[in-house]
Amino acid sequence: MGVRSLYEVLAAARAGGNIAVMVDVKFRSPRDGELIPESRLESYVRALVDGGVDALSTPTDPVYFDGSVEKARRIRRAAGVPLMRKEFFRTIEQIDESHEAGFDAVQLSLSTVPDIGLFRRMKARAERLGMEVVVGVHSAAQLETAVDLGAVAVGINNRDITVLEMDDGTVSLSESLMAGLPDGMYAISESSFRTGADVARAAEAGADAVLVGTAVAKSDDPAATVRTLRNGAEAWGR
Numbered sequence: 001m002g003v004r005s006l007y008e009v010l011a012a013a014r015a016g017g018n019i020a021v022m023v024d025v026k027f028r029s030p031r032d033g034e035l036i037p038e039s040r041l042e043s044y045v046r047a048l049v050d051g052g053v054d055a056l057s058t059p060t061d062p063v064y065f066d067g068s069v070e071k072a073r074r075i076r077r078a079a080g081v082p083l084m085r086k087e088f089f090r091t092i093e094q095i096d097e098s099h100e101a102g103f104d105a106v107q108l109s110l111s112t113v114p115d116i117g118l119f120r121r122m123k124a125r126a127e128r129l130g131m132e133v134v135v136g137v138h139s140a141a142q143l144e145t146a147v148d149l150g151a152v153a154v155g156i157n158n159r160d161i162t163v164l165e166m167d168d169g170t171v172s173l174s175e176s177l178m179a180g181l182p183d184g185m186y187a188i189s190e191s192s193f194r195t196g197a198d199v200a201r202a203a204e205a206g207a208d209a210v211l212v213g214t215a216v217a218k219s220d221d222p223a224a225t226v227r228t229l230r231n232g233a234e235a236w237g238r
């Protein structure tokens, strides 16, 4: 089994002057419809691992993203890399459930958990269980809140999850927020990557990782796509 710490993946990328490649295993999206048929789950995840993916995430929401904790368990069994849960978290019990399902990390997004008291309790509970916490942000004000919360890592979502990512999203959001990132805080630039040039922009802005979902799911050869991204994003999406 490989490294199961997302923080370590981010630290290694920063130390090596690289950008880590994370893939969001998303079965459908409100914007694009079906992306990965359930019957392809294991072969898709194995292809990502073959391509050298550094870490994975998956949205477990069943309504909009066709995810589930059961599918997450299958991803867990198919891959030894760090696995992060994305969800419209509502309760502390979902944090316990995440740990029990084998997630290494949870992304708690300030857009979807705006109650800071609840946010703090969820974060503390996750950390007490030994999980890592990525604080999801979509604005400069949320980045300030993430700093106040003592975030180790932020996920800068270039798309707006409150409109179910129906917006186009652009890496320029990551570029502008990265300028206010404190030293020592890790950053994942998430969503809306279509070309190598987008990834190169995130890397130049100082992101430690990119999180790509739709573009990898839609590619004819997901392993080759991940490999291209890891070897230098320039050749991707041309």
Ligand SMILES: O=C(O)c1ccccc1NCC(=O)[C@H](O)[C@H](O)COP(=O)(O)O
Residues within 6 Å of the ligand: 024, 026, 059, 060, 061, 065, 086, 087, 088, 107, 108, 109, 112, 136, 157, 159, 161, 190, 191, 192, 193, 211, 212, 213, 214, 215
């Ligand atoms: O970001 C969240 O907090 C979230 C919560 C619940 C369901 C989904 C959520 N995010 C989804 C994503 O962030 C994207 O699927 C991911 O970044 C990949 O985006 P894309 O490459 O544009 O498909």
